[in-house]
Amino acid sequence: MTKKRTGVFVCHCGTNIAATVDVAKVAREMAGENTVAYTQEYVYMCSEPGQESVVQAIKDNQLDSVVVTCCSPNLHEKTFRDNAQRAGINNFTCEIANIREQCSWVHNDKAKGTEKAIKISRSIVRRVNRNKPMDAIAVNVTRRAMVIGGGIAGIQAALDIANAGIEVTLVEKQATIGGRMLQLSETFPTLDCSQCVLSPKMVEVKRHPRVKLLTYSEVQEVTGSVGNFRVKILKKPTYVDPDKCKLCDECTVVCPVVVPNEYELNLTARRAIYIPYAQAIPASFTLDESACLGLNPIVCGKCKDVCEADAINYDMRPETITEEVGAIVVATGFDLYDQENMPEMGGGKVEDVLDGLQFERLCSASGATQGHVLRPSDHKEPKDVVFIQCVGSRDPAKHCAYCSKICCMYTAKHARLYKKHVPDGRAYVFYIDIRSGGKGYEEFVQRTMEDDDTLYLRGRVSRLYRHNGKIKVLGTDTLSGQNVEIDADMVVLALAMVPSKGTIDIAKTLKIGRDKDGFLAEAHPKLRPVESVTGGIYLAGAAQAPKDIPETVAQAGAAASKVIALLSQSTLSRSPLIAKVRRSHCTGCGMCVDACPYTAIRLEGGKAVVNEALCEGCGSCSATCLRAAIDVKNVTQLQIHEMIEACLA
Amino acid sequence: MSEQQDYEPRIVAFLCKWCSSAGSDLAGVSRIQYPANATPITVPCTGAISPMYILSAFNKGADGVLVSGCHIGDCHYIEGNYLARRKMHLIMQLIEFIGVEPNRFRMSWVSAAEGAKFAQVITDFVDDLQPLGPQDKLKKAERV
Numbered sequence: 001m002t003k004k005r006t007g008v009f010v011c012h013c014g015t016n017i018a019a020t021v022d023v024a025k026v027a028r029e030m031a032g033e034n035t036v037a038y039t040q041e042y043v044y045m046c047s048e049p050g051q052e053s054v055v056q057a058i059k060d061n062q063l064d065s066v067v068v069t070c071c072s073p074n075l076h077e078k079t080f081r082d083n084a085q086r087a088g089i090n091n092f093t094c095e096i097a098n099i100r101e102q103c104s105w106v107h108n109d110k111a112k113g114t115e116k117a118i119k120i121s122r123s124i125v126r127r128v129n130r131n132k133p134m135d136a137i138a139v140n141v142t143r144r145a146m147v148i149g150g151g152i153a154g155i156q157a158a159l160d161i162a163n164a165g166i167e168v169t170l171v172e173k174q175a176t177i178g179g180r181m182l183q184l185s186e187t188f189p190t191l192d193c194s195q196c197v198l199s200p201k202m203v204e205v206k207r208h209p210r211v212k213l214l215t216y217s218e219v220q221e222v223t224g225s226v227g228n229f230r231v232k233i234l235k236k237p238t239y240v241d242p243d244k245c246k247l248c249d250e251c252t253v254v255c256p257v258v259v260p261n262e263y264e265l266n267l268t269a270r271r272a273i274y275i276p277y278a279q280a281i282p283a284s285f286t287l288d289e290s291a292c293l294g295l296n297p298i299v300c301g302k303c304k305d306v307c308e309a310d311a312i313n314y315d316m317r318p319e320t321i322t323e324e325v326g327a328i329v330v331a332t333g334f335d336l337y338d339q340e341n342m343p344e345m346g347g348g349k350v351e352d353v354l355d356g357l358q359f360e361r362l363c364s365a366s367g368a369t370q371g372h373v374l375r376p377s378d379h380k381e382p383k384d385v386v387f388i389q390c391v392g393s394r395d396p397a398k399h400c401a402y403c404s405k406i407c408c409m410y411t412a413k414h415a416r417l418y419k420k421h422v423p424d425g426r427a428y429v430f431y432i433d434i435r436s437g438g439k440g441y442e443e444f445v446q447r448t449m450e451d452d453d454t455l456y457l458r459g460r461v462s463r464l465y466r467h468n469g470k471i472k473v474l475g476t477d478t479l480s481g482q483n484v485e486i487d488a489d490m491v492v493l494a495l496a497m498v499p500s501k502g503t504i505d506i507a508k509t510l511k512i513g514r515d516k517d518g519f520l521a522e523a524h525p526k527l528r529p530v531e532s533v534t535g536g537i538y539l540a541g542a543a544q545a546p547k548d549i550p551e552t553v554a555q556a557g558a559a560a561s562k563v564i565a566l567l568s569q570s571t572l573s574r575s576p577l578i579a580k581v582r583r584s585h586c587t588g589c590g591m592c593v594d595a596c597p598y599t600a601i602r603l604e605g606g607k608a609v610v611n612e613a614l615c616e617g618c619g620s621c622s623a624t625c626l627r628a629a630i631d632v633k634n635v636t637q638l639q640i641h642e643m644i645e646a647c648l649a
Numbered sequence: 650m651s652e653q654q655d656y657e658p659r660i661v662a663f664l665c666k667w668c669s670s671a672g673s674d675l676a677g678v679s680r681i682q683y684p685a686n687a688t689p690i691t692v693p694c695t696g697a698i699s700p701m702y703i704l705s706a707f708n709k710g711a712d713g714v715l716v717s718g719c720h721i722g723d724c725h726y727i728e729g730n731y732l733a734r735r736k737m738h739l740i741m742q743l744i745e746f747i748g749v750e751p752n753r754f755r756m757s758w759v760s761a762a763e764g765a766k767f768a769q770v771i772t773d774f775v776d777d778l779q780p781l782g783p784q785d786k787l788k789k790a791e792r793v
Contacts, residue, residue, distance in 0.1 A: 098674070102689050107682065395659065445670065513671075513723075513762060597727040619697025637701070647706075648661065
């Protein structure tokens with residue numbers, strides 16, 4: 001092996017690195033390495049002049065490999081590999097030594113920081129010494145997409161992708177698409193009817209020739225990688241043929257089973273056979289298997305008897321559908337924080353204490369009370385209603401640390417809707433402060449306070465309980481410094497938004513990360529806000545963070561455009577850093593075959609053979625092999641041993 | 650005693666690329682301070698960490714070795730961290746058998762969202778290594 005000519009480029013990152021790491025010393029130390037032919041420091045290596053200087057230095061000094069000591073490889077690995085390629089050397093001979101996130105930003109002691117930066121840089125120089133030039137593997141792209149979650153985010157993403165000429169499968173867990181937005185009455189700040197805005201989009205996505213809609217279906221397993229995913233979906237039986245169902249509603253009249261209606265947030269009941277909403281898409285009834293007496297004509301069979309369209313079929317079975325797609329958008333939405341966690345707010349056990357979504361259903365013309373605001377306990381019009389904001393939000397000690405973002409606005413909306421329904425009623429709002437950033441949002445809140453005569457009280461509620469037929473709300477008005485006691489007829493809690501259960505499940509299935517609050521993690525908080533860390537998987541809507549409808553629609557559009565850009569390429573390049581067998585060392589023991597999670601290794605003629613299309617380069621095989629006969633390219637065992645040595649030098 | 654306090658344990662930290670390395674990046678972005686004793690080596694997956702690496706690190710003079718990866722069930726490569734857990738359990742028993750304090754080897758699960766946890770893991774490890782003093786049981790004798 002001829003001696004490498006490595007160039008080491010030490011970035012100051014302004015003062016981000018230089019303040020706590022002696023960059024000149026790092027460069028000097030690296031210059032002393034056997035394989036290093038050139039070193040250079042610069043204040044911003046990623047700037048245009050910085051990058052140019054890297055390219056120039058490679059050419060001028062006949063460098064064959066590059067180490068840039070700078071920020072995390074997640075940020076600029078691609079930048080500098082592209083530069084290496086521009087300078088005429090192989091991009092896989094360029095590696096990043098992370099001396100910012102893993103060093104300068106976390107160690108204030110300059111001497112110790114410098115020492116560690118030198119160790120990190122030296123270990124990468126040693127690794128690069130044995131890096132082999134290689135070419136990315138070209139793989140074909142499956143030009144189809146999948147959107148998981150049929151709320152407004154999923155619908156928008158599916159429509160945008162389909163309109164670009166790409167086929168989309170939209171998977172929804174519930175019996176209807178529409179998600180949370182379909183449960184809303186009106187939307188802020190324009191007070192237009194939520195369903196009137198959403199329904200046309202639902203119909204459009206249902207009728208779109210390039211959208212395949214799978215409702216009552218759940219994603220079970222996802223394999224493959226960007227450009228070529230294989231998704232297994234379980235389509236649960238609805239026991240009603242949507243093409244035959246005439247929506248005559250005869251079946252619900254005869255169904256003897258009554259269960260709480262989850263689509264109405266348990267404010268009403270439904271039958272075992274039901275339609276979630278009048279606007280449901282697909283427009284068909286669904287038979288809830290868990291509630292039904294037995295799907296057996298001998299046990300009951302009443303619905304089947306009355307169905308003139310002969311749409312009911314007890315013999316329907318769960319179906320597993322396999323779809324091949326190139327990209328996935330995750331739009332699995334939010335749930336509300338569980339009231340049970342809030343004992344001071346009644347813990348979900350005090351009557352007429354509702355959450356925000358339940359109040360939406362009370363206001364909705366298609367809701368539990370046909371659009372009349374009535375208390376659930378006695379169906380009387382409530383005359384004093386207390387709205388409480390930040391319930392579970394902004395409380396790092398006990399609940400969620402973050403702000404749920406939309407509650408200030410929807411509480412103002414609720415107060416206004418309430419006053420519209422009950423003009424002589426009194427509305428009180430407990431708030432910490434009002435966050436109304438958004439077009440027309442502040443004006444909306446001001447109108448609620450002034451025109452609608454809503455009493456805003458700055459402070460928190462300490463307790464509420466039932467007392468003489470009313471709900472006693474004890475709180476503080478911190479502006480007047482007085483304790484407040486209100487006898488309310490109804491209380492509405494603006495509970496924190498939390499990632500939906502479906503979001504938590506799908507994150508596990510897709511192996512995409514979640515942030516400290518449980519929402520789906522974006523690849524970069526500023527520059528890649530709609531991408532997950534895993535290539536080809538994109539994020540949209542409240543599954544990523546609390547957000548309102550316009551933001552959700554915008555993010556869905558952004559995710560869709562990423563999908564379209566990805567799928568407009570005929571081939572993708574895949575990392576060539578995959579396993580390679582040293583045949584002379586392999587004894588054909590087969591331990592790597594068992595260790596491979598992708599079944600990418602097989603034995604052929606007594607030697608292990610890697611299927612390059614399946615290997616993801618995880619390295620489980622190399623850690624298992626007793627004879628070091630299998631290695632991941634450019635992360636070989638020899639390289640790691642040399643890196644260990646460098647770390648301890 | 651003062652000698653004990655001056656002693657800075659040398660740690661090699663094997664971090665998986667997807668979770669713990671990203672978690673250490675988050676600790677950096679959040680500017681959470683922790684001791685500079687651990688030098689990170691990023692690998693694709695904890696499943697790729699050969700037991701030989703741990704022994705090699707001790708042999709080359711490490712006072713402590715950390716292996717950190719995705720939480721169980723969250724492995725980017727499906728099951729790499731399960732494989733790692735089994736191997737590391739054996740390594741723990743082996744080094745104890747040889748006579749190395751088992752506290753010198755540690756395995757932790759740090760996700761990409763757990764910057765604070767990463768800093769805490771390093772801080773705790775350094776605190777626990779300090780009273781043990783330098784590791785010389787497996788350290789290769791200096792060549793003359």
